[in-house]
Amino acid sequence: MRVDLEVNGERRTADDVWAGESLLYLLRERLGLPGSKNACEQGECGSCTVYLDGVSVCACLVAAGQAQERSVRTVEGLSTKDGMDPVQRAFVAAGAVQCGFCTPGLVMATHDLLRRNPRPSDPEIREALAGNLCRCTGYEMILDAVRGAAGEMAAS
Ligand code: FES
Ligand code: FES
Numbered sequence: 001m002r003v004d005l006e007v008n009g010e011r012r013t014a015d016d017v018w019a020g021e022s023l024l025y026l027l028r029e030r031l032g033l034p035g036s037k038n039a040c041e042q043g044e045c046g047s048c049t050v051y052l053d054g055v056s057v058c059a060c061l062v063a064a065g066q067a068q069e070r071s072v073r074t075v076e077g078l079s080t081k082d083g084m085d086p087v088q089r090a091f092v093a094a095g096a097v098q099c100g101f102c103t104p105g106l107v108m109a110t111h112d113l114l115r116r117n118p119r120p121s122d123p124e125i126r127e128a129l130a131g132n133l134c135r136c137t138g139y140e141m142i143l144d145a146v147r148g149a150a151g152e153m154a155a156s
Contacts, residue, residue: 005067007031008077017064024048024059026067027074035075035104039133046132047101049108050074056112058131075104078111086156087111090149091142098136106132110146119150 001017014030027033037047041060048059051073078085087110097103113120113128125146
Protein backbone atom coordinates (compact mmCIF):
# COMPACT_ATOMS: atom_id res chain seq x y z
CA MET A 1 0.00 0.00 0.00
CA ARG A 2 1.17 3.50 -0.75
CA VAL A 3 0.47 6.32 1.71
CA ASP A 4 0.57 9.97 0.68
CA LEU A 5 0.36 12.52 3.45
CA GLU A 6 1.63 15.87 4.67
CA VAL A 7 4.19 15.79 7.46
CA ASN A 8 5.39 19.00 9.08
CA GLY A 9 4.21 20.99 6.08
CA GLU A 10 5.83 18.78 3.43
CA ARG A 11 4.25 16.29 1.06
CA ARG A 12 5.60 12.83 1.84
CA THR A 13 5.04 9.40 0.33
CA ALA A 14 5.70 5.95 1.72
CA ASP A 15 5.57 2.82 -0.45
CA ASP A 16 5.09 -0.82 0.52
CA VAL A 17 3.30 0.05 3.75
CA TRP A 18 1.87 -3.14 5.21
CA ALA A 19 -1.72 -3.42 6.39
CA GLY A 20 -1.02 -3.46 10.14
CA GLU A 21 1.69 -0.83 10.11
CA SER A 22 1.34 2.05 12.56
CA LEU A 23 1.73 5.73 11.84
CA LEU A 24 4.55 5.69 14.38
CA TYR A 25 6.46 3.07 12.38
CA LEU A 26 5.87 4.99 9.17
CA LEU A 27 7.18 8.22 10.69
CA ARG A 28 10.23 6.70 12.33
CA GLU A 29 11.28 3.95 9.97
CA ARG A 30 10.12 5.12 6.56
CA LEU A 31 10.18 8.91 6.77
CA GLY A 32 13.26 9.33 8.97
CA LEU A 33 11.55 11.19 11.80
CA PRO A 34 12.72 9.53 15.04
CA GLY A 35 11.49 12.30 17.36
CA SER A 36 8.27 10.44 18.17
CA LYS A 37 9.41 7.67 20.49
CA ASN A 38 8.38 4.04 20.54
CA ALA A 39 8.13 2.87 24.12
CA CYS A 40 4.99 0.78 24.69
CA GLU A 41 3.22 0.56 21.30
CA GLN A 42 -0.02 0.17 23.26
CA GLY A 43 -1.23 3.72 23.82
CA GLU A 44 -0.10 3.66 27.44
CA CYS A 45 2.92 5.99 27.64
CA GLY A 46 2.33 8.96 25.32
CA SER A 47 5.89 8.98 24.02
CA CYS A 48 4.64 8.79 20.42
CA THR A 49 2.25 11.77 20.62
CA VAL A 50 1.74 13.67 17.34
CA TYR A 51 -0.94 15.86 15.82
CA LEU A 52 -3.12 14.25 13.17
CA ASP A 53 -5.15 16.94 11.43
CA GLY A 54 -4.46 19.09 14.48
CA VAL A 55 -5.71 16.54 17.00
CA SER A 56 -3.29 15.04 19.50
CA VAL A 57 -3.05 11.25 19.05
CA CYS A 58 -0.80 8.36 19.97
CA ALA A 59 0.87 7.51 16.67
CA CYS A 60 1.30 3.89 17.76
CA LEU A 61 -2.48 3.47 17.83
CA VAL A 62 -3.11 5.00 14.38
CA ALA A 63 -2.81 2.76 11.34
CA ALA A 64 -0.49 4.27 8.76
CA GLY A 65 -3.22 3.93 6.15
CA GLN A 66 -5.48 6.17 8.23
CA ALA A 67 -3.07 9.04 7.59
CA GLN A 68 -3.71 8.92 3.84
CA GLU A 69 -4.07 12.51 2.55
CA ARG A 70 -4.05 13.86 6.09
CA SER A 71 -1.74 16.23 7.91
CA VAL A 72 0.69 15.11 10.61
CA ARG A 73 2.81 17.32 12.82
CA THR A 74 5.55 15.76 14.88
CA VAL A 75 7.85 17.15 17.53
CA GLU A 76 10.35 17.90 14.76
CA GLY A 77 7.71 20.18 13.24
CA LEU A 78 7.33 22.37 16.33
CA SER A 79 10.60 24.19 15.82
CA THR A 80 10.96 26.76 13.06
CA LYS A 81 13.82 28.44 11.25
CA ASP A 82 13.91 30.86 14.18
CA GLY A 83 14.62 28.04 16.64
CA MET A 84 12.84 25.91 19.16
CA ASP A 85 9.22 26.29 20.12
CA PRO A 86 8.70 27.96 23.56
CA VAL A 87 7.61 24.60 24.97
CA GLN A 88 10.82 22.95 23.79
CA ARG A 89 12.87 25.81 25.25
CA ALA A 90 11.03 25.58 28.56
CA PHE A 91 11.76 21.85 28.92
CA VAL A 92 15.45 22.51 28.41
CA ALA A 93 15.47 25.52 30.75
CA ALA A 94 13.66 23.63 33.53
CA GLY A 95 15.97 20.63 33.30
CA ALA A 96 12.92 18.50 32.57
CA VAL A 97 14.92 16.24 30.24
CA GLN A 98 16.87 13.37 31.75
CA CYS A 99 16.99 10.26 29.56
CA GLY A 100 14.72 12.20 27.18
CA PHE A 101 12.64 9.26 26.09
CA CYS A 102 9.38 10.77 27.32
CA THR A 103 10.28 14.30 26.30
CA PRO A 104 8.94 14.50 22.74
CA GLY A 105 5.56 13.20 23.85
CA LEU A 106 5.44 15.52 26.83
CA VAL A 107 6.42 18.47 24.66
CA MET A 108 3.61 17.65 22.24
CA ALA A 109 1.08 17.15 25.05
CA THR A 110 2.14 20.45 26.63
CA HIS A 111 1.92 22.23 23.29
CA ASP A 112 -1.60 20.85 22.87
CA LEU A 113 -2.59 21.88 26.40
CA LEU A 114 -1.31 25.45 26.07
CA ARG A 115 -3.01 26.11 22.76
CA ARG A 116 -6.31 25.07 24.36
CA ASN A 117 -5.66 26.57 27.78
CA PRO A 118 -2.86 29.17 27.86
CA ARG A 119 -2.97 29.55 31.65
CA PRO A 120 -3.56 26.11 33.10
CA SER A 121 -3.70 25.48 36.82
CA ASP A 122 -1.46 22.77 38.28
CA PRO A 123 -4.36 20.28 38.46
CA GLU A 124 -5.17 21.05 34.82
CA ILE A 125 -1.53 20.45 33.86
CA ARG A 126 -1.47 17.14 35.75
CA GLU A 127 -4.70 16.05 34.10
CA ALA A 128 -3.52 17.04 30.61
CA LEU A 129 -0.23 15.16 31.01
CA ALA A 130 -1.68 12.13 32.79
CA GLY A 131 -1.28 9.99 29.67
CA ASN A 132 2.44 10.73 29.37
CA LEU A 133 4.71 8.62 31.54
CA CYS A 134 8.18 9.63 32.73
CA ARG A 135 10.41 7.22 34.63
CA CYS A 136 13.14 9.70 35.47
CA THR A 137 12.12 13.15 36.62
CA GLY A 138 9.44 12.68 39.28
CA TYR A 139 7.38 15.15 37.23
CA GLU A 140 8.20 18.28 39.27
CA MET A 141 10.60 19.62 36.66
CA ILE A 142 8.07 18.83 33.98
CA LEU A 143 5.49 20.90 35.84
CA ASP A 144 8.07 23.69 36.05
CA ALA A 145 8.59 23.44 32.30
CA VAL A 146 4.89 23.72 31.56
CA ARG A 147 4.54 26.71 33.88
CA GLY A 148 7.60 28.27 32.25
CA ALA A 149 6.27 27.76 28.74
CA ALA A 150 2.90 29.23 29.72
CA GLY A 151 4.65 32.24 31.23
CA GLU A 152 6.84 32.80 28.18
CA MET A 153 3.92 32.51 25.81
CA ALA A 154 1.80 34.90 27.90
CA ALA A 155 4.62 37.45 27.84
CA SER A 156 5.17 37.29 24.08
S1 FES B 1 4.48 4.17 22.18
FE1 FES B 1 2.55 4.99 21.74
S2 FES B 1 1.63 5.36 23.67
FE2 FES B 1 3.51 4.36 24.14
S1 FES C 1 13.25 11.83 31.21
FE1 FES C 1 13.52 9.67 31.18
S2 FES C 1 11.50 8.89 30.97
FE2 FES C 1 11.23 11.01 31.27
